[in-house]
Amino acid sequence: xxxxxxxxxxxxxxxxxxxxxxxxxxxxxxxxxxxxxxxxxxxxxxxxxxxxxxxxxxxxxxxxxxxxxxxxxxxxxxxxxxxxxxxxxxxxxxxxxxxxxxxxxxxxxxxxxxxxxxxxxxxxxxxxxxxxxxxxxxxxxxxxxxxxxxxxxxxxxxxxxxxxxxxxxxxxxxxxxxxxxxxxxxxxxxxxxxxxxxxxxxxxxxxxxxxxxxxxxxxxxxxxxxxxxxxxxxxxxxxxxxxxxxxxxxxxxxxxxxxxxxxxxxxxxxxxxxxxxxxxxxxxxxxxxxxxxxxxxxxxxxxxxxxxxxxxxxxxxxxxxxxxxxxxxxxxxxxxxxxxxxxxxxxxxxxxxxxxxxxxxxxxxxxxxxxxxxxxxxxxxxxxxxxxxxxxxxxxxxxxxxxxxxxxxxxxxxxxxxxxxxxxxxxxxxxxxxxxxxxxxxxxxxxxxxxxxxxxxxxxxxxxxxxxxxxxxxxxxxxxxxxxxxxxxxxxxxxxxxxxxxxxxxxxxxxxxxxxxxx
Ligand code: TNX
Numbered sequence: 206x207x208x209x210x211x212x213x214x215x216x217x218x219x220x221x222x223x224x225x226x227x228x229x230x231x232x233x234x235x236x237x238x239x240x241x242x243x244x245x246x247x248x249x250x251x252x253x254x255x256x257x258x259x260x261x262x263x264x265x266x267x268x269x270x271x272x273x274x275x276x277x278x279x280x281x282x283x284x285x286x287x288x289x290x291x292x293x294x295x296x297x298x299x300x301x302x303x304x305x306x307x308x309x310x311x312x313x314x315x316x317x318x319x320x321x322x323x324x325x326x327x328x329x330x331x332x333x334x335x336x337x338x339x340x341x342x343x344x345x346x347x348x349x350x351x352x353x354x355x356x357x358x359x360x361x362x363x364x365x366x367x368x369x370x371x372x373x374x375x376x377x378x379x380x381x382x383x384x385x386x387x388x389x390x391x392x393x394x395x396x397x398x399x400x401x402x403x404x405x406x407x408x409x410x411x412x413x414x415x416x417x418x419x420x421x422x423x424x425x426x427x428x429x430x431x432x433x434x435x436x437x438x439x440x441x442x443x444x445x446x447x448x449x450x451x452x453x454x455x456x457x458x459x460x461x462x463x464x465x466x467x468x469x470x471x472x473x474x475x476x477x478x479x480x481x482x483x484x485x486x487x488x489x490x491x492x493x494x495x496x497x498x499x500x501x502x503x504x505x506x507x508x509x510x511x512x513x514x515x516x517x518x519x520x521x522x523x524x525x526x527x528x529x530x531x532x533x534x535x536x537x538x539x540x541x542x543x544x545x546x547x548x549x550x551x552x553x554x555x556x557x558x559x560x561x562x563x564x565x566x567x568x569x570x571x572x573x574x575x576x577x578x579x580x581x582x583x584x585x586x587x588x589x590x591x592x593x594x595x596x597x598x599x600x601x602x603x604x605x606x607x608x609x610x611x612x613x614x615x616x617x618x619x620x621x622x623x624x625x626x627x628x629x630x631x632x633x634x635x636x637x638x639x640x641x642x643x644x645x646x647x648x649x650x651x652x653x654x655x656x657x658x659x660x661x662x663x664x665x666x667x668x669x670x671x672x673x674x675x676x677x678x679x680x681x682x683x684x685x686x687x688x689x690x691x692x693x694x695x696x697x698x699x700x701x702x703x704x705x706x707x708x709x710x711x712x713x714x715x716x717x718x719x720x721x722x723x724x
Contacts, residue, residue, distance in 0.1 A: 230252055230253040230254070230255050230326055230365060231253055231365055232251050232252055232253070233251075233252070233253040233365060233366075233367035233368070234249050234251065234367060235247055235248070235249035235250070235324070235349075235367035235368060235369035235371070236248075236249045236369075237367075238348070238349050238367055239348065239701045239704045239705055239708075240345060240348050240349070240701075241348065241406055241680050241683065241684060241701065241702075241705060242406060242407055242680075242683045242684035242686070242687035242688045243684055243687075243688045243692055243693065243697075243698075243701075244345065244371050244372070244373040244688075245372055245373050245374060245688070245689065245692070246370075246371065246372045246373070247369065247370075247371050248369050248370050249367065249368070249369035250325070250368045250369045250370075251368065251369075252325070252326050252367075252368040253324075253326065253365040253366055253367050253368050254324050254325065254326055254327070254328065254329055254365065254366045254368060255302075255363060255364065255365050255366075256282065256286065256288075256304075256350070256364040256365075256366065257288070257302070257363075257364070258286075258288045258289070258290075259302055260288070260290060260302050260303065260304060261290075261293060261295075261300065261302065261303045261304070262275055262278060262279060262290055262291070262292045262293065262303070262304045262306070263292070263293050263294065263295040263298075263300075263303055263304070263305050263306070264292060264293075264294055264295075264305075264306045264307075265294075265295060265296055265297075265298060265305055265306065265307040265308075266307065266308045267294060268308070268336065270336045271306055271308065271336050271339065272292055272294070273462070274306060274336055274339050274340050274343065275292030275306055276292055277340070277343065277462070278292075278304070278306070278343050278346070279291060279292060281343070281347050281354070282350075282354070284356070284357050284358070284359070285353055285354045285355065285356040285357070285358070285359065285360050286354070286359070286360070286364055287359035287360070298328070298330050299328075300328065301327045301328060302327070302328065303328045303329075304328065304329040304330075304331070304346075305328065305329065305330045305331065306331050306339050306343075307330060307331065307332045307333075307339075308332075308333065308334065308335070308336065308339070309321075309332040309333070309334065310334065311332060311333065311334050314374060315333065315334060315338065315372075315374045316334075316374050316375070316378075317334060317335045317337060317338065318333075318335070318337055318338050318341050318374060318375050318378075318407075318409070319333065319334070319338055319341075319372075319373060319374025319375070320332060320333040320338040320339065320341055320342035320345075320371075320373055320374075321333070321342075321370065321371070321372050321373075322342050322345060322346065322370065322371040322373070323370045324349075324366055324367065324368045324369060324370070325368050326368060329346070329366065331343070331346070337464045340404075340463075340464045341373075341407050341464070342373070344404065344405055344406070344407055345371060345373065346366070347405070348708075349366045349367065350364055350366060351364070351365075352707045352708040352711055353711065355708055355711035355712045356711050375407070375686065375687045376686065376687055376688060376689055376690075377641070377653065377654070377655035377656060377686045377687070378654060378655055379409070379410055379604060379654040379655025379656070379657070379686075380407065380408050380409050380410060380655050380656060380657075380682075380683060380686035380687060381408065381409070381410030381411070381412055381468075381604070381655065381656070381657035381658070382399075382403050382408055382410070382411055382412070382613075382657065382658050382659075382660070382675070382679060383411075383412035383413070383414060383470075383606075383657055383658065383659035383660060384396070384399060384411065384412070384413055384414065384660050384662070384671075385414040385417070385659070385660060385661045385662040385665075386413055386414065386415060386420075386422050386662070387414055387415065387416055387417035387418075387419055387420045387421070387422055387439075387472075387479070387662075388417060388419050388420070388439060388440045388500070388661065388662040388663045388665075389439050389440055389441075389443070389662040389663075389665060389666050390420060390422055390436075390439055390443075390445050390446035390447070391662075391668070391671070392446065393448065393452050393455060393456060395668045395671070396411075396413075396456050396459075397456070397459050398668060399411070399668075399671065399675075400456075400459055400460050400463050400465055401463070402672075402675075402676070402712070402714065403463075403465060403679070404463035404464070404465060405712075406679065406680055406683035407683060407687055408465065408679070408683055408686075409464060409465055409466060410465065410466050410468060410655075410657065411460055411465050411466070411467050411468070412467075412468040412470060412535060412657060412659070413456075413467060413468070413469055413470065414470045414472065414659075414661075415469055415470055415471060416431075416435075416470070416471050416472055416476070416477070416479060416480065416537075417472055417476045417477075417478075417479065418476055418477070418478035418479060418497045418501075418502070418504070418505055419438065419439050419440050419445075419478070419479060419496075419497055419498060419499075420435065420436055420438065420439050420445045420447075420479050421435030421436050421447065421479040421480055421483065422436055422445075422446070422447045422448060423447060423448055423450075423453055423469065423471075423525070423528075424447060424448065424449045424450050424453070425520065425521050425524050425525075426450070426524060427520045427524065428483075428484065428517065428520060428521065430483040430484060431479070431480055431483050431484075431521075432447040433483075434479075434482060434483040434496070435479035435480055435482060435483040435496075436479070437496065438496050438498055439498065440498055440499070440500055440662075440663050441498060441666075442498045443666075450524070450528060453528050454528055457528060457529070457530065461530065466530075466531035466532075466533075467529070467531060468531060468533045468534075468535050468568065469525050469528070469529055469534060469535065470535035470536070470537055470568075471518075471521055471522075471525065471534075471535070471536065471537065472536075472537025472538075472539065473507055473518065473536060473537050473538070473552075473556065474506045474507040474509055474538075474541050474544050474548075474549065474552050475502075475503060475505055475506050475537075475539065475540050475541035475542065475543065475544060476502070476505065476537055476539070476540065476541075477505045477506065477507050478494060478496070478497045478504070478505040479496065479497070480507070480517075481493060481494055481505055481507070482494055482495065482496045482497070484517070486511070486513050487507055487508060487511070487513065487514060487517060488508055489508040489510065489511065500663040500664075502540050502542075503540045503541070503542035503543065504542070504543060505543065506541055506543045506544040507552075509544060509548040509549070509551070509552040510548065515555060515559070518556055518559055519559050522534060522559050522560055522563060522565075523563065526563040526565055529565070532565060532566050533565060533566050533567075533568050533583070534560045534563075534565045534566075534567060534568070535567075535568040535569065535585075536553070536556050536557075536560065536567055536568070536569045536573070537569060537570060538553055538569035538570050538572050538573040539569075539570035539571075539572050539587070540570075540572070541572070546575065549572075549575065549576070550575055550576045550577075553569070553573050553575070553576035554576050554577055554579070557576070557578075557579045557580070557582055558579070561579060561580050566580065566581060566582065566583065567579075567580070567582040567583065568582070568583040568584075568585055568604065569582065569583075569584065569585065570584075570585050570587055571584050571585060571586045571587055571588060571589055571592035571593055571596065572589075572592060573596075574592040574593070574595035574596040574599065574601070575592070575595070577599070578596060578599040578600075578601045581600070581601065581602070582601055583596075583601060583602050583603070583604060583654060584596030584597075584601045584602075584603050584604070585603075585604040585606055585657065586603050586604065586605055586606060586607065586645060586648070587606045587607065587608050587612075587659070588608060590645050590646060590647070590648075593645045593647075593648050594645070594646075594647045594648065597647065597648055597652045602652060602653065602654040603645070603648055603652055603653050603654065604653075604654050604655060604656065604657050605641040605644060605645070605648075605653055605655070605656045605657075606656065606657045606658065606659055607639070607644055607645075608627075608628035609628045609629050609631070609635075610631065610635065610636060610639050610644070611636070611656065611657065611658040611659065611682060612628050612631065612658075612659055612661070613658050613659065613660040613674045613675050613678060613679065614659075614660055614661040614662070614663070614664065614665065614674060615627075615628050615629065615630065615631045616630050616631075617630060617631065617632050617633075617717055617719065618630045618632060621717075623664045623665060623670055623673070623674065624664055624665075624674055625661075625663065625664060631678065632719065632721060633677060633678060633681065633699075633702070633717075633719045633721050633722070634695055634699075634721060636678040636681050636682065637681035637684070637685070637693075637695055637698055638695055639685070640685070640690050641653050641655075641656050641685065641686075642690075655686055656682060656685060656686045658675075658678070658679050658682045660674060660675060668715075669715045672714050672715040672716060673715050673716065673717055674717070676709060676714050676715075676716035676717065677702055677705075677706075677709065677716050677717065677719075678717075680702065680705070681698065684698065699721065699722070702722060703722050703723075706718070706722060
């Protein structure tokens with residue numbers, strides 16, 4: 206009897222060795238993966254999948270769109286691995302050494318962007334109800350590979366992914382970033398780079414602030430001087446610039462390929478000096494002001510009592526709508542300090558009718574809540590709580606962009622040498638430590654569409670500047686928009702961020718290296 210027991214123990218011992226050495230894959234812990242935004246649930250199984258030159262990538266549905274996403278995965282994986290992976294169509298999900306991208310009927314809790322990611326030693330299965338969800342999952346998979354995957358050069362190493370299961374879906378449907386291309390102009394390549402960086406953190410909205418006092422940045426064929434005159438300069442007197450409609454379409458398509466919706470903003474009735482300088486008839490006195498290259502706000506207004514103003518807006522909106530597959534047109538509406546309230550309200554009401562006549566939903570800065578909000582117009586809170594509440598009282602949804610938390614042009618501290626500080630300094634902890642559904646008294650979760658982080662560019666002149674002000678604060682914002690509040694805490698976030706800086710370096714991001722990351 207003793208002998209048999211001993212034999213059993215010895216046999217058991219050796220079989221364990223055999224099992225673990227069978228695959229030779231390291232025992233990695235999926236729960237320790239550094240992921241941004243943090244997923245809803247992660248369960249580890251203590252092993253790993255090896256991505257190698259023979260790994261196959263299958264899309265299990267015969268869909269061009271899914272195939273496109275498969276190709277975007279390949280373009281993430283091939284440079285650093287040096288492999289020559291390609292995408293195939295295949296219906297089963299059981300072949301070993303394979304990654305499957307699959308459209309499935311998942312539980313409704315996953316919504317349209319959620320996904321399930323199952324990793325075993327044998328294979329990886331990504332499932333979502335939509336291709337968009339598969340795209341979001343791929344951003345997670347990318348972060349599950351070691352940081353060197355971000356390198357553009359071939360790395361001599363093995364590529365393991367910890368095994369287990371991730372179930373993930375966003376807290377808010379709208380997770381945005383705004384770029385002001387009016388105060389300083391940024392060309393198509395910069396915007397594409399920005400889109401790449403946003404997509405990695407599951408941000409799904411890019412709001413482009415296309416016009417302001419200092420510049421008009423989108424070609425409008427029926428009003429050509431908007432760009433030839435209005436686009437000819439910027440803050441500081443530089444040469445400015447604008448997107449031709451072809452270039453703008455290129456941006457919209459690039460964003461769409463990254464499952465990001467572009468929201469164009471034409472700010473009105475204030476913030477319009479560039480348009481007023483281009484066309485004298487838009488001014489009440491019929492005279493054009495000089496182009497403006499300073500950084501004051503609140504001094505300009507379209508002439509709200511002239512019919513030509515509404516013809517102008519209709520023409521602009523019509524051309525913009527033709528370039529905009531997304532549902533929203535942003536009409537600005539902020540800081541119209543020289544427009545009387547009795548003129549402002551009918552103006553905003555009429556502009557809403559124009560936008561609605563082209564079947565688009567209006568978004569405006571919180572001041573628009575003074576008007577009669579129509580057809581579910583959306584209020585973007587940036588400054589005044591009572592405006593957000595006025596919007597909610599009119600059944601509007603709110604986009605939460607508090608200047609004290611999300612304004613990416615605010616300096617980190619007194620030593621930051623670009624940026625402004627009128628809303629205070631925003632260090633990494635401050636940017637992270639807040640919750641949209643408790644931030645504005647009287648505005649609850651069900652009233653909130655999501656969050657957005659604006660980057661105003663009065664002091665921002667290069668892509669390096671953009672990256673410095675945006676990163677890593679926006680990573681925190683992406684987590685606020687995606688991850689349930691109950692799963693978020695600063696210490697855990699900070700520890701992950703410290704590890705993530707290595708990846709940011711490999712992504713060549715000029716991030717702000719806060720002292721909080723070396724404490
Ligand atoms: C306020 S926020 C503005 C912008 C400025 C920004 C600078 C908002 C709706 N208006 O026009 O660029 O402050 O931080």
